[in-house]
Amino acid sequence: MGMFSEALRRTQSAAAALNERREAVRDMRREKALVPASSIAGRALVTVIAIMTFLAALTSGAAILIADASSAWQSQVAREMTIQIRPTVGRDIEADAEKAAAIARKAPGVAAVRPYTKAESEALLQPWLGGNLDLSELPVPRLVVISLEPGASLNVTALGRALSEAIPGLSLDDHQHWLERLAVMAKTVVVVAALIFALVLVAMILAVAFATRGAMAGNREIIEVLHFVGAADDYISRQFQRHFFQLGLRGGAIGGGAAILAFYVASTLAAWTRATPGGDQVEAMFGSFSLGRNVYVAILAITAGIAIVTGLVSRIIVFRHLRDLS
Template structure:
């Protein structure tokens, strides 16, 4: 019995499972672990920065497309302003100015604003409910311009000035178009600058994370050098791992940005029935960024991952030099 017990004890001991190795010491363990707390934090930082950059890019695209629509609408119209004067028949002056405009090639249609409509245009500055009958409020004639033949607005302006000097004048909205173009270009430029700054911040965060990973894996790097691994092999290992982190963060950030634009579009459509929704839609459209907006958001996610891989490789090469 004693002999049997002694022979079974080594068998039981040999049958006991061996303790599992840490993940970093397993056979196919990566040189730079991606499931650590530092790696998850870096992926979260990249996702946040990508989200902010994508929001800026999408907002710039919304402003650019809205400005293009405004410019297209404004360039299709011109306005004749007829000023009242002492001893003049304002209705006769309006009819004469409209006749001159209709005789000009390229004018598709005309519309005369009534006295009440002209007074309502002053309400944002003077307030509502005022009696403006004693004020010399100019009357407006809007001209719808045709695509072909192209109207000669310079000739029409000269004709009005010669026929009705000091009474009728033509406004082709060139000043407003210039200001609108300047505003849109400025906003787009600011958006591009913010995107560039966010990508620089992403590169700095990756550089610090790479140096931390190099310091934490210093012994592993020394062993790799001892067994014959060159700097390119080590740099490629770090580049692959950090590119994966950047791709994960870029996809998450870009996906959240697209979801945010989709939610904003749904909210805008829900508010469209009210006055506030009409004003928002008039200023910013329907929050639809179009294919260029979607492409820019996806491109920013790809750029963030590429920047992560390149910066990590350069940082490793500099660390090993």
């Protein structure tokens, strides 16, 4: 009986000690968070995440705008062809232009043909030669612009042969060379934007990793006590994940909002300078800087993705640390 009573007493003592530990864990959970809700390190991390999000959103938005502008350029250029008539001794260039336009109008798939006048052809050279230069004595080629029907397939070889036989000193340009250059440029911009985005993401992950290790070092005793008294690793890592997810969401919202504001300012400035020659060139090259739905979706996706990545990185690091303690 004495041995049984002693064993029962020891069992009750162990149960009481276990209950005390469980109560201590519950008290820690209720009274003190593992990671302080506000700290200097947390504010610094929010600033870093905001900057990274701003750069990533700005890069992605610019890539989307340039890709859309490139698509519009390619679509517009692909629907047009240009006939260039060089002045030839003994021939009337005006009559040759009208004759070339008449031949082009008969070709299947042609929607419209517009011969440029002498004044219009000279005006095209003014941005490069200046407006004060007298071009009347220069052999300025005459242009005829052919607009194709949407989806039409034009036999460029046959049309070029018919024009060359009728008019000497004539060339037909289908802008294929420029289309290839535009496609290469658009792909290059997308690749560069993807590389910049990847670098920004790596830098942000490293910053979150250092911040997580710093938070764990500052709360090392609490983490170890909770771990050894039986607190689940999932509970401890979830505290860090929740904290850093909130920091990532806050920083991402700030950075994404700053990127939207930057695009809005650029769009406003572009609208103010739209009537000027420089503004028209910028708009022709890069579009109107207006935020379409795809840009908004991209910025929101980047903001949410950065917040999720921030939480997951902290969770993984904490899990590895707790696994080393076991």
